[in-house]
Amino acid sequence: MIGWGGYRKLIGWGGYRRNIRHMYAKDERVRAIRFRCKKTCGKTFTVLPIGVTFYKRFGDKDYQEMVEQRCSRGSGYRRLSRRGKIKYCSHVTMWRQMQKTGQQTLNAFFDLGDLTFSGIIIIDERWLSVGNGIFHFGCIAPDGVTGRMILAEVYPDAIRQYCIFHIKKNIKKAFRETKLMKLSGEAVKVRKEILDVFNAETSDEAIRRLAILVEKRHTLPPMAQDVVNRLVSKIECLFRYLDYDIPKTSNQAEHIFSLFQPIIDAAKSFSTGAGNFFKTIMFYKNFHFYSSGSNKDKNTMHSIGVNSDSMFDFIQLP
Numbered sequence: 001m002i003g004w005g006g007y008r009k010l011i012g013w014g015g016y017r018r019n020i021r022h023m024y025a026k027d028e029r030v031r032a033i034r035f036r037c038k039k040t041c042g043k044t045f046t047v048l049p050i051g052v053t054f055y056k057r058f059g060d061k062d063y064q065e066m067v068e069q070r071c072s073r074g075s076g077y078r079r080l081s082r083r084g085k086i087k088y089c090s091h092v093t094m095w096r097q098m099q100k101t102g103q104q105t106l107n108a109f110f111d112l113g114d115l116t117f118s119g120i121i122i123i124d125e126r127w128l129s130v131g132n133g134i135f136h137f138g139c140i141a142p143d144g145v146t147g148r149m150i151l152a153e154v155y156p157d158a159i160r161q162y163c164i165f166h167i168k169k170n171i172k173k174a175f176r177e178t179k180l181m182k183l184s185g186e187a188v189k190v191r192k193e194i195l196d197v198f199n200a201e202t203s204d205e206a207i208r209r210l211a212i213l214v215e216k217r218h219t220l221p222p223m224a225q226d227v228v229n230r231l232v233s234k235i236e237c238l239f240r241y242l243d244y245d246i247p248k249t250s251n252q253a254e255h256i257f258s259l260f261q262p263i264i265d266a267a268k269s270f271s272t273g274a275g276n277f278f279k280t281i282m283f284y285k286n287f288h289f290y291s292s293g294s295n296k297d298k299n300t301m302h303s304i305g306v307n308s309d310s311m312f313d314f315i316q317l318p
Helices: 060-073 091-111 145-154 164-174 185-199 203-215 222-233 251-267 274-281
Strands: 008-016 020-022 030-037 044-047 052-054 120-123 126-129
Touching: 164 185, 164 222, 185 203, 185 222, 203 222
Parallel strands: none
Antiparallel strands: 008 030, 020 052, 030 044, 120 126
């Protein structure tokens, strides 16, 4: 066939733009040297200049598979680029497709602004009043000060209790030790005293044990002082489980929500507000755009007739 010896003939310079990418520029058309085989086949071929490489183009279905695998598996782009039909896809190409789909998803959500919904959805730190904007019984909000304010408004009589499992976990983290740096005997003793606060039988006994630590906190190691100060700031909702028949840990509920962790991880790939939208809606499937067929350039919600007379009966349009 064609070799680099004396079997090629220089034809001249010409333009070349078939499936190439320049490493220093966005141009997809370059000037390249053209050759012709002088031996038997007579075929022509091109030698690309330095910095220009071939890349593989993908169909719409392949791009859709990239997004679906990324959202369902939560794997890194480099790992996904070595799997299935897209094993030869650049991880950069996959990342760009995710950004494009993320913006389309966010735009699709705003197209549903007239859909009746009692509550508030937060996207990209913006409060959106969906539907008529009437605040009835609940909303979706992050944890922290905002979450506590909303909880107090929605459920004013609710009994709030911090998760004791996570409280103890944070205490142990505060007294962290490594192979090269061990805790002193005093620090080990204080850590045990702090953890014993949660072994009390009644809330009065737990508060009494915490009060003893507060009185002598200035003589404690620095990490112990920080722990005691944080416990005092949370004391209002720290020992409610001893006075009411409520669980002292949220691990059971968190186990259920942990099933959505791969989806949440996938949402972090988006540089737009679509990441928070994924956390709210839990999955993108109903809002992804069809790339072919009768519903091309539409998402699932549009295809079933959102904001039209063909919408399901149980959703009342404004």
